[in-house]
Amino acid sequence: MVNTSAVQDTQVLEPEHEATFEGRLSEVLSAYSGNESELIPILQKVQQVFGYVPEFAIKEIAKFLHLSEVNVFGVATFYAQFKLVPTGRNIVRVCRGTACHVRGGARILREVEKQLGIKPGESTPDLEYALETVACIGACALAPTMVVNSDTYGQMTTKKVSEALNRGDQGE
Numbered sequence: 001m002v003n004t005s006a007v008q009d010t011q012v013l014e015p016e017h018e019a020t021f022e023g024r025l026s027e028v029l030s031a032y033s034g035n036e037s038e039l040i041p042i043l044q045k046v047q048q049v050f051g052y053v054p055e056f057a058i059k060e061i062a063k064f065l066h067l068s069e070v071n072v073f074g075v076a077t078f079y080a081q082f083k084l085v086p087t088g089r090n091i092v093r094v095c096r097g098t099a100c101h102v103r104g105g106a107r108i109l110r111e112v113e114k115q116l117g118i119k120p121g122e123s124t125p126d127l128e129y130a131l132e133t134v135a136c137i138g139a140c141a142l143a144p145t146m147v148v149n150s151d152t153y154g155q156m157t158t159k160k161v162s163e164a165l166n167r168g169d170q171g172e
């Protein structure tokens with residue numbers, strides 16, 4: 001068993017963390033000249049540093065590039081690569097493809113949801129795990145499958161879920 005209850009989409013940064021985050025953001029921005037063509041590279045770098053694009057970063061990036069916050073927010077939400085809320089450190093992907101579905105993929109997903117206490121698209125409150133579903137991971141012969149970070153687990157059973165989750169946690 002791992003954790004319960006999900007991070008809400010409305011989660012905000014704790015104020016005591018913001019000072020540190022602002023310092024790190026200033027460092028990130030200092031590597032750029034302030035040209036609006038740098039928007040995507042800056043968003044990518046911010047996500048690399050923080051693990052997501054915090055709301056305060058959108059405001060600071062907008063000021064830095066002389067763009068409106070709406071513009072920056074629009075770009076950050078347009079591209080799926082950018083996450084606007086904190087995401088779990090270990091990414092768990094459960095396959096929902098046809099081959100996995102007919103071999104009990106739904107049971108695997110339910111077990112993962114139960115053990116992590118979250119639904120697809122959510123992260124655990126301690127940000128250890130994020131849960132996603134995928135259409136096919138390309139290992140249909142091993143169905144049902146799931147992936148924890150870069151490790152693929154095939155011929156999954158509900159009993160093997162706990163082991164896969166804990167291995168993923170140690171693997172990072």
Ligand code: FES
Pocket residue numbers: 095096097098099100101135136137138139140141143144145
């Ligand atoms: S359908 Fe699950 S791996 Fe292809």
